[in-house]
Amino acid sequence: GENVEQHPSTLSVQEGDSAVIKCTYSDSASNYFPWYKQELGKGPQLIIDIRSNVGEKKDQRIAVTLNKTAKHFSLHITETQPEDSAVYFCAASIEGRGSTLGRLYFGRGTQLTVWP
Amino acid sequence: DVKVTQSSRYLVKRTGEKVFLECVQDMDHENMFWYRQDPGLGLRLIYFSYDVKMKEKGDIPEGYSVSREKKERFSLILESASTNQTSMYLCASSETGRGSYEQYFGPGTRLTVT
Numbered sequence: 001g002e003n004v005e006q007h008p009s010t011l012s013v014q015e016g017d018s019a020v021i022k023c024t025y026s027d028s029a030s031n032y033f034p035w036y037k038q039e040l041g042k043g044p045q046l047i048i049d050i051r052s053n054v055g056e057k058k059d060q061r062i063a064v065t066l067n068k069t070a071k072h073f074s075l076h077i078t079e080t081q082p083e084d085s086a087v088y089f090c091a092a093s094i095e096g097r098g099s100t101l102g103r104l105y106f107g108r109g110t111q112l113t114v115w116p
Numbered sequence: 117d118v119k120v121t122q123s124s125r126y127l128v129k130r131t132g133e134k135v136f137l138e139c140v141q142d143m144d145h146e147n148m149f150w151y152r153q154d155p156g157l158g159l160r161l162i163y164f165s166y167d168v169k170m171k172e173k174g175d176i177p178e179g180y181s182v183s184r185e186k187k188e189r190f191s192l193i194l195e196s197a198s199t200n201q202t203s204m205y206l207c208a209s210s211e212t213g214r215g216s217y218e219q220y221f222g223p224g225t226r227l228t229v230t
Contacts, residue, residue, distance in 0.1 A: 034218065042223055042224075043120070043222050043223050044206075089159060102212060104219060107158060
């Protein structure tokens with residue numbers, strides 16, 4: 001099955017700096033790559049996703065990039081704020097015909113801490 | 117507003133007890149999932165279900181079973197709880213088709229087995 005690796009496991013940045021979290025995947029058939037944010041005491045929540053026909057996607061201070069050749073995708077957060085502190089998970093999946101019914105393969109997570 | 121609810125936020129059980137964790141979603145989703153979350157190990161899939169009375173093993177099904185008698189409800193069962201099953205348990209749901217596999221998570225149940 002798919003194997004997703006995520007780095008770093010912990011990341012500390014000063015407020016206003018940028019944060020980058022990187023993931024790699026093993027299955028070349030994967031074509032959907034979501035990112036989830038988990039705040040303390042809550043379940044993970046989707047914050048952004050990208051599909052394989054797109055190289056980059058932005059949503060305000062958050063961006064995701066995808067390199068299908070290298071099987072690598074990254075989350076970029078600019079102008080970080082203390083409320084960005086959370087655990088972030090990357091995931092990979094196969095959408096479309098023959099897909100595994102919406103199963104997501106998650107990375108192990110990154111604890112991001114933004115210091116004021 | 118979409119909602120996935122889990123029956124308990126915190127649960128303490130004794131070794132050998134049978135434990136039921138309940139999950140209910142109100143979005144008419146076909147797919148439901150049970151994960152356990154441990155520090156440094158991320159989200160590990162225990163079981164998932166894509167229809168009523170259907171189930172599929174995830175990556176760590178040993179020691180667990182599931183039940184899905186109604187579309188909105190997915191139960192995780194620990195037949196004989198052990199201390200190594202102390203963990204955070206997360207339920208999620210998603211719909212099939214429509215090009216989006218976004219999973220909606222419940223708040224989690226922190227289970228302690230003593």
